[in-house]
Every structure is written in C-alpha cells, then in structure tokens.
Amino acid sequence: xxxxxxxxxxxxxxxIYLRVLLDAHEAGIQTLSSQEIEQHxxxxxxxxxxxxxxxGEFGKPGVGYSVPGLIQCIERILRLDAEQPILLVGxxxxxxxxxxxxxxxxxxxxxxxxxxxxxxKIGRPFGELVIQDIAxxxxxxxxxxxxxxxxxxxAHAAQEVADLLVEAGVxxxxxxxxxxxxxxxxxxxxxxxxxxxxxxxxxxxxxxxxCVNGQVTRGGKDGI
Amino acid sequence: xxxxxxxxxxxxxxxIYLRVLLDAHEAGIQTLSSQEIEQHxxxxxxxxxxxxxxxGEFGKPGVGYSVPGLIQCIERILRLDAEQPILLVGxxxxxxxxxxxxxxxxxxxxxxxxxxxxxxKIGRPFGELVIQDIAxxxxxxxxxxxxxxxxxxxAHAAQEVADLLVEAGVxxxxxxxxxxxxxxxxxxxxxxxxxxxxxxxxxxxxxxxxCVNGQVTRGGKDGI
DNA sequence: GCGAGATTGTGAACCGTTTCACAAATCGCG
DNA sequence: CGCGATTTGTGAAACGGTTCACAATCTCGC
Ligand SMILES: NC(=O)c1ccc[n+]([C@@H]2O[C@H](COP(=O)([O-])OP(=O)(O)OC[C@H]3O[C@@H](n4cnc5c(N)ncnc54)[C@H](O)[C@@H]3O)[C@@H](O)[C@H]2O)c1
Ligand SMILES: NC(=O)c1ccc[n+]([C@@H]2O[C@H](COP(=O)([O-])OP(=O)(O)OC[C@H]3O[C@@H](n4cnc5c(N)ncnc54)[C@H](O)[C@@H]3O)[C@@H](O)[C@H]2O)c1
Numbered sequence: 001x002x003x004x005x006x007x008x009x010x011x012x013x014x015x016i017y018l019r020v021l022l023d024a025h026e027a028g029i030q031t032l033s034s035q036e037i038e039q040h041x042x043x044x045x046x047x048x049x050x051x052x053x054x055x056g057e058f059g060k061p062g063v064g065y066s067v068p069g070l071i072q073c074i075e076r077i078l079r080l081d082a083e084q085p086i087l088l089v090g091x092x093x094x095x096x097x098x099x100x101x102x103x104x105x106x107x108x109x110x111x112x113x114x115x116x117x118x119x120x121k122i123g124r125p126f127g128e129l130v131i132q133d134i135a136x137x138x139x140x141x142x143x144x145x146x147x148x149x150x151x152x153x154x155a156h157a158a159q160e161v162a163d164l165l166v167e168a169g170v171x172x173x174x175x176x177x178x179x180x181x182x183x184x185x186x187x188x189x190x191x192x193x194x195x196x197x198x199x200x201x202x203x204x205x206x207x208x209x210x211c212v213n214g215q216v217t218r219g220g221k222d223g224i
Numbered sequence: 225x226x227x228x229x230x231x232x233x234x235x236x237x238x239x240i241y242l243r244v245l246l247d248a249h250e251a252g253i254q255t256l257s258s259q260e261i262e263q264h265x266x267x268x269x270x271x272x273x274x275x276x277x278x279x280g281e282f283g284k285p286g287v288g289y290s291v292p293g294l295i296q297c298i299e300r301i302l303r304l305d306a307e308q309p310i311l312l313v314g315x316x317x318x319x320x321x322x323x324x325x326x327x328x329x330x331x332x333x334x335x336x337x338x339x340x341x342x343x344x345k346i347g348r349p350f351g352e353l354v355i356q357d358i359a360x361x362x363x364x365x366x367x368x369x370x371x372x373x374x375x376x377x378x379a380h381a382a383q384e385v386a387d388l389l390v391e392a393g394v395x396x397x398x399x400x401x402x403x404x405x406x407x408x409x410x411x412x413x414x415x416x417x418x419x420x421x422x423x424x425x426x427x428x429x430x431x432x433x434x435c436v437n438g439q440v441t442r443g444g445k446d447g448i
Numbered sequence: 449g450c451g452a453g454a455t456t457g458t459g460a461a462c463c464g465t466t467t468c469a470c471a472a473a474t475c476g477c478g
Numbered sequence: 479c480g481c482g483a484t485t486t487g488t489g490a491a492a493c494g495g496t497t498c499a500c501a502a503t504c505t506c507g508c
Contacts, residue, residue, distance in 0.1 A: 006427075007494075007495060008424060009495070009496095010495090011423065011424045011427050012420050012423075012424060014423065015417070015419055015420040015423035015424075016420070018423075019402055019419075033454085033455065033456090034455075034456075035455080040404075041404060042404040044496085044497075045455095046496080046497060046498070046499095047495095047496065047497080049455095049456065049457060049458085050457085050458080050495090050496075050497085052456095052457085053456095053457055053458065057456080057457065058456095059455075059456050059457080060455080060456075060503080060504060060505085061454075061455050061456040061457085061502070061503040061504045061505090062453075062454045062455050062456080062503070062504040062505050062506090063454080063455070063456090063504065063505065064454090064455070064456085065456095077427065078423045078426050078427050079426045079427060079429065079430050080423065080426060084422075084426050084429075086422070093320065093321035093324055093325070094321050096317065096320075096321070097317035097318050097320070097321050098418070100317055101317070101418075103402065103419060104419070104422075107419060107422075107423070109419070109422055109426070147429035147430065148422065148425050148426065148429055171428070171429050172425030172426070172428055172429040173425070174418070174421050174422060174425060178243055178327065180264070180265060180266040188424075188425060188428045188429075190421045190424060190425060192416065192418065192421060193239070194322070194325075194398070194416065195239055195243075195327060195328070195331060195333070196236050196239040196240070197398050197414045197416060198308075198310070198328075198331075198333050198372065198398060199235065199236075199238065199239035199242075199302045199304065199331070200232060200235045200236060200239075200412075200414060201372050201396030201397070201398060201412060201414060202302050202303045202304060202308050202333070202372065202396070203230075203235050203301065203302050203303060204395070204396055204412045205303065205308075205371035205372055205395050205396040205412075206303050206371065231464075231465065233465075233466095234465090257484085257485065257486090258485075258486075259485080268466085268467075269485095270466080270467060270468070270469095271465095271466065271467080273485095273486065273487060273488085274465090274466075274467085274487085274488080276486095276487085277486095277487060277488065281486080281487070282486095283485075283486055283487080284473080284474060284475090284485080284486075285472070285473040285474050285475090285484075285485050285486040285487080286473070286474035286475050286476095286483080286484045286485050286486075287474065287475070287484080287485070287486090288484095288485070288486085289486095
C-alpha cells in the first residue's frame, strides 16, 4: 500500500462491498473471505483485494475479513463514520423521492436542508424538513457545514444553483440535471443521467446491424 | 471504421452529444465542429471523433458536422429513431418521478406501462397511465413488445421482478434497487445507485488523510 | 510445536480506452 | 484553378484499471 491516487471505480465498489457487509452483519455472519464477497457482490475476489490494498491491510491470511471490522474501515474511508449532512436544491419530483428515502440514513447520509426558489413552495413541509429559500443557502450552510449538495432543478437553473452551492462551501455535487456544470477544480461533480443509461440499454436492446455506413452518410453537399 | 465492439463509455457519451446537438438545433445552428462540441459537452474533440469512428464517417473535413444530420445518425445508432416502449415496475417514489418526466419523450423513450403488486395501487391512475398487476406483465408486454424494463421496487423484490421482466421479453434492465441482479447473458443490466454516487462524493469531500493503516488494522486476535 | 490447508496482499502482465499526431479531405477566396 | 486555412478520421503511443499468480501469513489439529 503506497500513498497513491485511488481510482473512482474502486470507490464505487467500496460502497457495494459495504452493502454486502452490512447485509452479512445483519445475518450474524462474523467473517467473510474475498471469495465469499465475490459471491455476494459479483465483483471478483482479486478486484476486491486490490481495491482494499489502496487503503491498507484489513484481512487475515487463511481466515478472511472481520465483517464488523471491515464495515468500520470502509465507513471511515468513505467518511460515512460520522453523519454527513447534505443540501438538496429543488423540491420537485426527484427531490421528493430523495427526502423520503430511508436507506440514506443507514449510511449516515442525511439531507439536512431543502431549498427551492418557488415562493409557493418555500415554507411548506417536505418530508421532515421545511423548504427554504435558495437565497438563504449560504447563510443556512454556515450552520450546517454540509460539503455535499444535490442539484434537482431544471437544466436551465443548474449552473446557477451549482455556483450558489460552491459559494456555500460545498465541494461535492450530485447533479441530476442534464447539463455540464462548470465548477472550480476543487469541486467534484457526479452526474446522474437516466437518459444516458436508457440510451445504452436502447442500443443493446436490439441486435440488428446498423444502417449507417460510409457511402450513405458521407456524400455530396446535401451531406449527412 | 471496422466492425468492432463499441465501448460502453462511447455509448454513454453518444447520449451527451445528442443532447448538445439537440440544443444547438433548437438554437438554429446548422453545423458544429468537434472543437465546438468539446466546448459544449466537456468531452475532448479527439474523443468525440474517435467515438463516432466506431460507426462510420459523419463529418466533412474543413467544415464539421451537420447538426440535423448527426442528430439523425446518433438517434439511429442508439435506436432512438423509433419509439422505444419501456415497462416500469414499482409505482413508488422513483416510479412517480419517472412517469412524469417530460424529457424522455424528446428521446422517444416512452413508459408504456406501469406495474405494481400492491392491490391498493393497482387500478389507480399514475401519470397518464393506470397501474397494472405485475402478475399480468408478460401478457401485457405481448402487445407492447417493450425490450427495456425499469425496476423501481424495494431491494428484496428486485430479483423476482427481474425474472418476470426477462420472461416478458425484456433484454435491457435499468435497476434502481441496491442489489446485484442475476440475469441470462443476453440481458443487459445497468444499475443506478445514488448511494454509490454520494459515497464517492463523501470520500472526496474531505481531504484529510485516513486513519487506517497497517499496524492499527492488522494485529492480534481481536483483529480489525 | 509443526505441517497442511486456506487466504491475503501485491508486483507484473494484460487489456481496453483515451490521447496524440498527422495524412487526407474540403472549403473559400483571390 | 490553386493555395492556405480548417477540420476530419484513424493508426500508434500512452495511460490507467483489471486480472493473474505467487510468496507471505495465519489457523487448526494433532
Ligand atoms: N423526474 C425525473 O424522472 C427525472 C429524470 C432524469 C432527470 N431529471 C432531472 O432532474 C431535475 C429535476 O427534475 P424534477 O422532475 O424533480 O423537476 P421538477 O420540475 O419536479 O422540480 C424542479 C424544482 O426545482 C425548483 N427550481 C427551479 N429553479 C430553481 C432555482 N433556480 N433554485 C432553486 N430551485 C429551483 C422548482 O421550483 C421545482 O420545485 C431536472 O433537471 C430533470 O431534468 C428528472
Ligand atoms: N427513493 C429514493 O430516493 C431512492 C434512492 C435510491 C434508490 N432507491 C431504490 O429504488 C427502489 C424504489 O424506491 P422507492 O422510493 O420508489 O420505493 P417505494 O417504496 O416508494 O416504491 C416501491 C414500489 O414497489 C412496489 N412493489 C413492491 N414489491 C413489488 C413486487 N414484487 N412487484 C411489483 N411491485 C412491487 C410497492 O408496492 C411500491 O409501490 C428501491 O429499491 C430503493 O432502494 C430509491
């Protein structure tokens, strides 16, 4: 284990391992080998061990991994060992699904405040929270200290909201709007795009050959 | 352009290019160079050209790409040129956000039927649809012929629903439940996991060194 | 205490994707 | 028509992540 950059796919898988481990813990299992993790996660044992090797040594040769021990370690790595407050912007359809989602709590991710710019919505209850004015976001986060924000507003408002989130001190953004966000280098953005996912499935859903090819698509000045 | 396997990241980017092109089309722009696509998409011009090269030649040297022409080509590649019907299972929070989402329509993705197993919900309206009994899914899809299904049910029901979807003729599944699905080889699964996304952000949101390391985590029989 | 069996951690090989760099193609203009 | 400016398409190189394979480590039972 050297002090090296951790691949993002590794971090994503860490969250999967954590889920598997929590399930096992629930079931009263004390120890798991990388082989068994493979069974439950669909990720190869070698990959699992390599992933962990970025952070240290957590297993015992000949035995495997202590389930509660590894849970604690992965939680620490992912900063899920202490409560992680999150700002949600956009009290619409997506926002509504998110505030009520109980699984976040199990990972100590807590939506600590909801913001909108619609005066009709501001002040209304939203899950267990009350919708607040987006104009007050910086002020509110001075108390909360959230480092993660979720953008669930229409695409045309996303950049503006991203700027506000960054100004409020957020360094990680989960973006549901179909737009490329421009943010300072120190801010990490992850885009969630159902359309993209469905497009990939759409491509694979049909096996027929494509009708696009050289001589048809290239051509005269009427072009493609 | 040889007949080769297309990387999944390429397909994902294709959906992004399509969005950029549709925006440009909306704005009345007739032609775009790979350089300009880079500006709008955040994806490098070289990457863009390489991505397209898997499918043919679509541009004119010295000019660029015809916006409407390329839109048509990418839509054909992604099978978004004809209406793509989709089955949604789970009339809950996520399902609710999806049925009302207008952007799907712009890509000819249409949620053609919604299913649930809750007798209280079956028969109720859901968006413009009526919630149907999951038990009838195969029968219903005999008419619809959808090849894509969305799983928006609790994790413990996801595998069972996946089996039903496959039996109903679906070859692509978008899975929102936090579980690994076992499906036949010809079926493609894409998982959407907000938890995973947030975990990655959580990791990056703090720059402090980890407290995990060799001598602490490895050790005596009290172990990790 | 020791040998058999199990399992980890990791350098090295492998493989697929991204980036680079340039020849070939097209356009506009004099 | 020809030349300079522009931009494409694509082999080849660079890069980064995954897989492999094995020495090192640990447990258990005798
Ligand atoms: N609903 C879906 O299934 C779905 C799927 C994929 C992507 N998305 C994307 O997610 C985003 C949210 O979708 P939704 O369906 O929840 O939309 P929505 O219209 O239901 O909700 C958007 C909310 O954002 C608020 N808002 C608008 N501008 C704002 C601003 N400047 N500051 C603060 N709040 C503002 C609105 O008042 C509204 O409450 C959109 O970008 C959409 O494209 C949604
Ligand atoms: N809500 C969120 O923000 C969120 C976030 C991430 C992941 N998810 C995941 O998405 C999935 C759906 O979440 P949700 O919040 O919409 O849940 P939900 O409880 O609101 O809705 C689930 C729906 O599925 C139906 N259902 C249950 N078993 C079924 C079966 N066997 N066949 C058909 N229908 C069945 C239920 O009747 C219910 O209507 C869950 O797996 C959840 O973990 C949700």
